Amino acid sequence: MLCQNCNQNEATTHIKRVVNGEAEEHHLCAACAKKLGYDHFLDDFSLSIPNIFSSFFHDTMPALSRAGVEHCDTCGSSFEDIVRSGMVGCADCYEKFFDRLLPSIQRIHGRARHAGKTPHYTVEPDAPKTDETAAEPAEKSVESQIDALQQEMQKAIESQNFEQAAVLRDKIKELKEESDK
Amino acid sequence: MKWYENAAEHADVVLSTRVRLARNLKDYPFPARLNEKGKDEVNAIVKEALLCGERAQEFDYVPMRSLSHTQCVSLAEKHLISPEFASDSAGRALILSKDEDVSIMLCEEDHVRVQVIYPGLSLEAAYEKANAIDEALSQKVSIAFDERLGYLTQCPTNLGTGLRASVMLHLPALARSGAMPRLANTVAKLGLILRGAYGEGSKPVGDLYQLSNQVTLGISETAAIRNLASIANQIITQEKSAREALLKDDVFIDRIWRAFGILNSAHMLSCNEFMDLVSLVRIGAAEGVLNIPLQTLTRLMVEMQPATLNTAQGRSCTAAERDVLRAKAVKEALR
Numbered sequence: 001m002l003c004q005n006c007n008q009n010e011a012t013t014h015i016k017r018v019v020n021g022e023a024e025e026h027h028l029c030a031a032c033a034k035k036l037g038y039d040h041f042l043d044d045f046s047l048s049i050p051n052i053f054s055s056f057f058h059d060t061m062p063a064l065s066r067a068g069v070e071h072c073d074t075c076g077s078s079f080e081d082i083v084r085s086g087m088v089g090c091a092d093c094y095e096k097f098f099d100r101l102l103p104s105i106q107r108i109h110g111r112a113r114h115a116g117k118t119p120h121y122t123v124e125p126d127a128p129k130t131d132e133t134a135a136e137p138a139e140k141s142v143e144s145q146i147d148a149l150q151q152e153m154q155k156a157i158e159s160q161n162f163e164q165a166a167v168l169r170d171k172i173k174e175l176k177e178e179s180d181k
Numbered sequence: 182m183k184w185y186e187n188a189a190e191h192a193d194v195v196l197s198t199r200v201r202l203a204r205n206l207k208d209y210p211f212p213a214r215l216n217e218k219g220k221d222e223v224n225a226i227v228k229e230a231l232l233c234g235e236r237a238q239e240f241d242y243v244p245m246r247s248l249s250h251t252q253c254v255s256l257a258e259k260h261l262i263s264p265e266f267a268s269d270s271a272g273r274a275l276i277l278s279k280d281e282d283v284s285i286m287l288c289e290e291d292h293v294r295v296q297v298i299y300p301g302l303s304l305e306a307a308y309e310k311a312n313a314i315d316e317a318l319s320q321k322v323s324i325a326f327d328e329r330l331g332y333l334t335q336c337p338t339n340l341g342t343g344l345r346a347s348v349m350l351h352l353p354a355l356a357r358s359g360a361m362p363r364l365a366n367t368v369a370k371l372g373l374i375l376r377g378a379y380g381e382g383s384k385p386v387g388d389l390y391q392l393s394n395q396v397t398l399g400i401s402e403t404a405a406i407r408n409l410a411s412i413a414n415q416i417i418t419q420e421k422s423a424r425e426a427l428l429k430d431d432v433f434i435d436r437i438w439r440a441f442g443i444l445n446s447a448h449m450l451s452c453n454e455f456m457d458l459v460s461l462v463r464i465g466a467a468e469g470v471l472n473i474p475l476q477t478l479t480r481l482m483v484e485m486q487p488a489t490l491n492t493a494q495g496r497s498c499t500a501a502e503r504d505v506l507r508a509k510a511v512k513e514a515l516r
Contacts, residue, residue: 074210075210076214088334090211090214104337105330105398109397109398109399111398111399111400113399114331114340115399115404116332116341116342116402117401117402
């Protein structure tokens with residue numbers, strides 16, 4: 001079996017990870033395993049997780065070749081660069097490639113809406129008492145949520161991502177019904 | 182006083198608590214897309230924002246280029262910086278508090294990584310400290326933030342709160358009972374990671390394990406911290422009851438005393454041998470078999486690592502020289 005990272009050398013290192021309860025496996029050659037930090041004696045937060053991240057993107061690749069290469073206006077990264085390195089180029093890349101990044105982000109985190117503090121926001125919303133990872137999103141006006149979702153839906157339609165648009169439409173409907181209660 | 186010289190809550194099982202916040206400046210590409218000049222600019226902006234007023238006295242600003250390789254590795258051994266940060270010094274700087282409880286890596290994977298390390302189990306306090314620094318930073322500079330995705334980070338695994346919290350657990354009894362693989366599986370389902378803190382393979386060096394959160398998006402800081410604290414407490418309870426059973430065994434008590442005997446009399450100690458023995462002595466000290474303050478052992482576990490020993494000597498020693506120095510320092514500390 002060839003190394004999943006470089007696709008050149010024979011894979012000799014087998015890595016199993018469990019993310020959100022789902023097991024995933026990676027086969028790497030010695031050089032890539034080393035490059036990705038699997039040979040360190042010292043272990044820490046930054047190890048391996050970000051680098052392995054690039055593998056999350058792989059299913060989004062075919063869509064990319066059809067769409068041609070787009071670059072972020074701010075830092076010049078293409079979506080391909082992000083996939084290759086597992087690193088996003090700058091803050092604006094998240095805006096530019098939002099639709100394509102979102103499925104991977106959802107796969108990593110399960111949820112794709114921030115629920116923590118915001119800059120300049122000194123008092124934190126008190127999270128509900130729960131021993132699960134689930135916490136309700138931070139308080140935000142329903143109107144602004146609907147607004148944001150509608151914009152997302154518009155984008156999804158423009159990029160012909162109808163499946164996502166339908167999900168967003170349902171969410172908007174749900175929110176509207178709730179706020180009418 | 183360094184952080185590890187203080188007594189702490191749950192120190193019998195928990196060596197240390199770390200909390201890290203990842204932040205980026207809005208107006209600069211992330212470090213991988215930034216040249217050295219850009220990194221120097223980012224570092225200067227953050228330094229200016231954070232090291233003003235009283236804080237200027239409390240912290241040192243250290244360009245990584247000014248340190249030797251051994252000094253860098255020593256900082257990594259003490260978990261003040263990541264091994265990756267130690268491996269390349271170009272365009273990087275460290276803001277370090279005098280007692281080494283706060284370390285801020287500049288231009289590591291993100292522009293700013295604020296880390297707080299406290300002894301024992303102290304998640305809330307560590308988060309509060311890190312948060313205060315984050316607040317000070319965001320008053321002065323624009324932070325990359327998005328309402329949907331939270332704090333924007335170079336690697337999407339840190340999106341949202343950018344908060345990674347971890348506790349270093351000493352679990353000799355659970356490790357001996359063979360419960361670790363099952364425990365690691367269980368916590369993984371709760372969005373946490375439990376893994377050996379040092380070394381590879383099924384039995385980590387010194388029975389030290391690290392428990393940390395994985396998910397950062399869609400969960401608030403408070404909930405993430407509470408979640409981790411709750412699981413850490415459950416593991417502590419399990420370890421304590423496993424210890425109770427273990428300490429009824431005279432053979433195990435004998436092993437503790439023998440480990441203490443070797444640490445007290447050896448002329449040479451390799452790092453691995455020391456870690457194995459100190460693990461036994463630590464459980465003895467925590468459970469009242471031996472009368473040694475836990476912080477003495479925590480300090481040894483930090484300071485007896487190879488590069489940290491070299492740095493304290495001010496020179497590079499051979500492995501054999503280090504083993505002699507280590508044995509001598511351990512004997513003095515346990516006297």
